[in-house]
Amino acid sequence: MEYAMSLEMGLSLLRGQRRHGRLPVMEHLSGISCEVITHLTQINPVMERHRVNEAFGRLAEIFDVDLLWGGGLPDCTREIYDWSDGQTVKKNARGEDVVQWGIFGAAHQEDGRHFTxxxxxxxxxxxxxxxxxxxxxxxxxxxxxxxxxxxxxxxxxxxxxxxxxxxxxxxxxxxxxxxxxxxxxxxxxxxxxxxxxxxxxxxxxxxxxxxxxxxxxxxxxxxxxxxxxxxxxxxxxxxxxxxxxxxxxxxxxxxxxxxxxxxxxxxxxxxxxxxxxxxxxxxxxxxxEYMVDLSYLVENYPEKILIGNMNSHIIAAGPLDRITDEVNRCLSIGAQSPHFVVNIGGQITHDIPIDHLEHYLKVRKQLSEQLTSQTSHTT
The missing domain is CATH 1.20.1310 (5 helical Cullin repeat like)
Known part of the structure; x- marks a missing residue:
């Protein structure tokens, strides 16, 4: 299968090749709120459900996503919910309880049960x-x-x-x-x-x-x-x-x-x-997730693909200077590994404010390019 150039970074990573230009990215996009999607893409996925896949394609480009965790970008075949009414639990088409996950619904788990x-x-x-x-x-x-x-x-x-x-x-x-x-x-x-x-x-x-x-x-x-x-x-x-x-x-x-x-x-x-x-x-x-010792992994497993360690709670809670510190901490350590991949652990959730995500993206993109340039000169 032939792949477009935009996919080459993800494929290069999986093939064990070194990065070029910026750090690779794997983000989880399906938990992003309707408000953030609309702000970033100019598409309201609840009002324009036929454009859901287009909206998430734009998000993937905005976030520089190279690898997508678990499946494809959402499309209009997925059940979409309007959570703006403040409800925390709704019924899906099968009559099952679901809780908010972005514009979608996640199974209402009972004591950790997924297979309800x-x-x-x-x-x-x-x-x-x-x-x-x-x-x-x-x-x-x-x-x-x-x-x-x-x-x-x-x-x-x-x-x-x-x-x-x-x-x-x-x-x-x-x-x-x-x-x-x-x-x-x-x-x-x-x-x-x-x-x-x-x-x-x-x-x-x-x-x-x-x-x-x-x-x-x-x-x-x-x-x-x-x-x-x-x-x-x-x-x-x-x-x-x-x-x-x-x-x-x-x-x-x-x-x-x-x-x-x-x-x-x-x-x-x-x-x-x-x-x-x-x-x-x-x-x-x-x-x-962020609880894992990234320095240990970088030092002991330089040949492995290392994805994550960014604390989603800090991105959600802020303030902006704390988000800056968290991005600096994670990327500065991770970039020492030739196969490190940027990822917000626990996914980008619907409780993350627009200004926090925009600040995260700005800092992440600037630092990613800077660190990649530095490490390319020392390898």
Missing amino acids: HVPKPDSIEAALAFDPSVYFPKTVEQYREQFTADYQRMRQNCGKTCLPIPHHYTTAFHWPLANFGFELLCEAGMEEDRFDQLMERFVEISTRITTAWSQVPDVAGFILHDDLAMTGGPIFAPDWYRQHIFKHYPRIFEPLKQAGIPIIFTSDGNINAFVDDIFAAGADGLNF
């Missing part, structure tokens, strides 16, 4: 006996057909603007969280022998999914997601993860590795205890 369509087990015994194949029965061939169509749509929706990186959200640890919720996961996780058997069933599905994605034509990179920790650190002791979660990663990663597709692992929270495990399992890159 799956009946929640009513006991620890039922959770440990849970058979996910009942609800996720597709074969590799069926997944491959679905993912091929999905990826073609992602590429079409992004056009020449940026490169979409598809993802699998429930790599291993996130499977029981998404199905059971936090409390039941914690209880089931203590039944270690039977929990191992449960994880084998989840991992079999993830391996089918990565096998299918490895067979989709022209996929340049892939995101594997597991929220392993909270702001304060891991939910379980680190050795618990090594015994029950990380041992499965090489098997899940293998189809993509064999196909030569770079893997970008993504997790929320303070995962300092796990970065060595994640890279040892075969990840080619890491997308992480």
Whole structure:
């Protein structure tokens, strides 16, 4: 497949090549508010729904997005909500509760459950006996057909603007969280022998999914997601993860590795205890939040793709001088890595004011070019 020049920075990064001109960017755009979209693009996506994809294409250009996390730019097939009435929860077309996520709605999670369509087990015994194949029965061939169509749509929706990186959200640890919720996961996780058997069933599905994605034509990179920790650190002791979660990663990663597709692992929270495990399992890159020690990653993993570390709470809360300090902190450290990618951790959310985003963009673009020029002279 031939790519336009505007996509070359993202592709160069995934191929392990050095940057030129500015730091690469991966931003999450779907959480941006209607007010910000309208201000920046002169398109009101709620009033002009047929222009949603055009609006997000303009946003991607304004933010210099090279890599797009998880899928294509939104289009008019997505359900759009007018949140200006002050409501915090609405019903989607299927009658399910959703909460605001930009101009869209996100599933109203119950105790961390993403798969609210799956009946929640009513006991620890039922959770440990849970058979996910009942609800996720597709074969590799069926997944491959679905993912091929999905990826073609992602590429079409992004056009020449940026490169979409598809993802699998429930790599291993996130499977029981998404199905059971936090409390039941914690209880089931203590039944270690039977929990191992449960994880084998989840991992079999993830391996089918990565096998299918490895067979989709022209996929340049892939995101594997597991929220392993909270702001304060891991939910379980680190050795618990090594015994029950990380041992499965090489098997899940293998189809993509064999196909030569770079893997970008993504997790929320303070995962300092796990970065060595994640890279040892075969990840080619890491997308992480501000709690993670960026200096450690830059010093110890110069060959890896390092994405993130910008604190979204500071961008949202301000004031402007604090935003300047945060951008300087993150980019000054990150630019020392040849494969660092700018990213606001936790996404660009609808609570970030227009003036904060405009200031962030101004400082980020100026510093990005300055640091790239400096590092190009020293490498």
